[in-house]
Amino acid sequence: MTGTGTGAGGGLPDGIGRVLAVVAHPDDESFGLGGLLAMLSDSGVPTAVLCFTHGEASTLHGRPGDLRTVRVDELTHAARELGVGQVELTGHPDGALADVPVPRLAAEVTRLIGEQHPTHLLVFDTGGVTGHRDHQQATRAALLAAHRAGVALLGWTLPRAVADRLNTEFGTAFTGRDPAECQVVEPVPRQRQRRAIACHASQSSANPVLWRRLELLGDREYLRPLE
Secondary structure (H helix, E strand, O other), rough: OOOOOOEEEEEEOOOOOOEEEEEEOOOOOHHHHHHHHHHHHHHHOOOEEEEEEEOOOOOOOOOOOOOOOOOOOHHHHHHHOOOEEEEEEEEEEOHHHHOOOHHHHHHHHHHHHHHOOOOEEEEEEOOOOOOOOHHHHHHHHHHHHHHHHHHHHEOOOEEEEHHHHHHHHHHHOOOOOOHHHOEEOOOOOHHHHHHHHOOOHHHHHOOOHHHHHHHHHOOOEEEEOOO
8 A cells, every 4th residue: 555645755864874763662663663764774874772661561462471571682683674783772661651750861862872973863753653651751852862962853753644544443542744744755665674573573463553554654654853
């Protein structure tokens, strides 16, 4: 299915030289940002991922074992599939990231900015895309760190038509944007993203919303500059 959208389309935004993705959970880098991270890797852009939690509070458990351990292993393999050069995973509480002060989280982002020297941070759009409070807090931290460091910030988002369709079909709480606000990035390498998703077997085996979202988007993703 062809993706939906009318915003300016094409390749990656101009000026991207190195990217640090900031996410809340193991699998956010694949389920949400995977197509973009794979495209960056294919384009020779170095990438790194900072993940704030181990994802231990998930209600999905498609693999045996302690989720805190299982999901670290899944993240490692998925990042390798996406061509991510470095992964740092911190130990903040899954499901309660919003209780961690934003400046504390931002300090961790700032430290990695100093080590990685990214031209851009890549995050979930404000509102968290899915409505998850952990996603929202991760983005708040990245916004603060990016503002202090003078680094550009790109928010991965969904076109409103896709968000509305998912919400209607599944009762979810996705937040969409007018495509005119966004840059359409295409074609993203979905097969690489799907291989990374498969690395997260504990979370992807019973996840129809994920597969429907990818179907609706086709080979397009949507980015919105954040300030």
